[in-house]
Amino acid sequence: MMRSPVATAEITVDAIAAGGDGVARADGLVIFLPRTAPGDVGTARFVSHGRFARGALVALQTPSPDRVDPPCTHYTRDDCGGCQLQHLRYAVQLEAKRQIIRDALERIARRSVPPIEVHPAPRQWRYRRKLTLALRRRRGRWIAGLHPYGRPRAVFSVQECPITEDAVMAAWAEVLQAGATLPEVPELRGAVRVDAAETSFVLEGARSWPHSERFFERVPSLGALWWTPERGTRRLLHARGRTREPSASFAQVNAEVGALLHAHVVRRAMAYEPATAVDAYAGRGDLAVALAQRGVSVAAIEADADAAGWSATLLPPGSRALAGRVEDVLPASLPADVIVLNPPRTGVDERVTDALTHAPAMPRAVLYVSCNPATLARDLLRLPRYRIASLVAFDMFPQTAHVETVCELVPEARS
Numbered sequence: 001m002m003r004s005p006v007a008t009a010e011i012t013v014d015a016i017a018a019g020g021d022g023v024a025r026a027d028g029l030v031i032f033l034p035r036t037a038p039g040d041v042g043t044a045r046f047v048s049h050g051r052f053a054r055g056a057l058v059a060l061q062t063p064s065p066d067r068v069d070p071p072c073t074h075y076t077r078d079d080c081g082g083c084q085l086q087h088l089r090y091a092v093q094l095e096a097k098r099q100i101i102r103d104a105l106e107r108i109a110r111r112s113v114p115p116i117e118v119h120p121a122p123r124q125w126r127y128r129r130k131l132t133l134a135l136r137r138r139r140g141r142w143i144a145g146l147h148p149y150g151r152p153r154a155v156f157s158v159q160e161c162p163i164t165e166d167a168v169m170a171a172w173a174e175v176l177q178a179g180a181t182l183p184e185v186p187e188l189r190g191a192v193r194v195d196a197a198e199t200s201f202v203l204e205g206a207r208s209w210p211h212s213e214r215f216f217e218r219v220p221s222l223g224a225l226w227w228t229p230e231r232g233t234r235r236l237l238h239a240r241g242r243t244r245e246p247s248a249s250f251a252q253v254n255a256e257v258g259a260l261l262h263a264h265v266v267r268r269a270m271a272y273e274p275a276t277a278v279d280a281y282a283g284r285g286d287l288a289v290a291l292a293q294r295g296v297s298v299a300a301i302e303a304d305a306d307a308a309g310w311s312a313t314l315l316p317p318g319s320r321a322l323a324g325r326v327e328d329v330l331p332a333s334l335p336a337d338v339i340v341l342n343p344p345r346t347g348v349d350e351r352v353t354d355a356l357t358h359a360p361a362m363p364r365a366v367l368y369v370s371c372n373p374a375t376l377a378r379d380l381l382r383l384p385r386y387r388i389a390s391l392v393a394f395d396m397f398p399q400t401a402h403v404e405t406v407c408e409l410v411p412e413a414r415s
Helices: 073-077 090-107 166-177 212-218 255-270 286-292 305-314 326-333 350-357 373-381
Strands: 006-012 022-026 029-033 041-048 052-062 116-119 130-138 141-146 187-194 199-204 224-228 235-239 276-280 297-302 320-323 338-341 365-370 386-394 404-411
Touching: 006 022, 006 029, 006 052, 029 041, 090 116, 090 373, 090 386, 130 166, 141 166, 166 187, 166 199, 212 224, 212 235, 255 286, 255 338, 255 365, 255 386, 255 404, 276 286, 276 326, 286 297, 286 305, 297 305, 297 326, 305 320, 326 350, 365 373, 373 404
Parallel strands: 029 052, 116 386, 199 224, 276 297, 276 338, 297 320, 338 365
Antiparallel strands: 006 041, 022 029, 041 052, 130 141, 130 187, 187 199, 224 235, 365 404, 386 404
């Protein structure tokens, strides 16, 4: 197979694309350039991939006025892929996310998009309560790191992460100090999560962990230790006291913005005065419980059996937790006055949109909480009988290209 030749061109960056790359145009191509800002003028080197190209800015002649100096040394020295927008003023980051949502819905969903409200984060730095790192054994010692953008197999050692809370970084330091008690394999993956209740660590990988108890003893800040073995399911290994959560995977990364989003969804759901609701992809059931406390009969659907069992203990009589995949369980839970969808980045299964399209009675509203504008747009394309009543975005992850969107849908005939 012939490789496309490397080309150079003088460019001006016009916008920020989904994923965080700058967008420029030259030689009839759309060129994606990481770490660039709208208004940058310079020389780019790129490789064509058909109608688009990927490359890098090799000479910056006129910097954009929207550029700032990134405070994180890993961002520039190691090309850290964890953040994509540290080089942009925060107001420009928010506008870029607004445009990313609009572009996805107009281009993929072919929708007319109403004004998009974007809520800024109260904290632009030190907001992350959870940090997942790759663990690699090098010369007999473990390093914990992230991947440089464009090189997913490479890992550099993370010394600091200014978007992550200090307590999380301190716990990671303890984990590495106890590295001799980790499984003896070449690579693993771990996540530290800190909240008001406890600090937990989730390890992924290896088929056995004979020294897990010694590891737990050597990391005194941990309240809970979870393990997902190779080809296995996640389980709680050790806990100090009684861990409150069914799994650390449901923890909100940015607590302050998470609370704002939660309040917005509850407020919009209750605006329709529902007697019944479905909370699909319910996790631990926080939203389902909030609606049930307001007198709504809620069906909380969650594939994780432990999480569904947890929410079942919290829901009052008249509401129920259902363990199973949403696409399997949702049809039998309809009709309902309000449907909340909060799927993973992959969006919803086509059987979910089919169920909403062919429900015996249309809901008053569907509130779709999305962490991926592209899959949100794809799913909206499958819901032609619903129109967008409102779009509200929440900047859950400042300095990155990720954004949370609440898309409020109502039946097309509803005013």
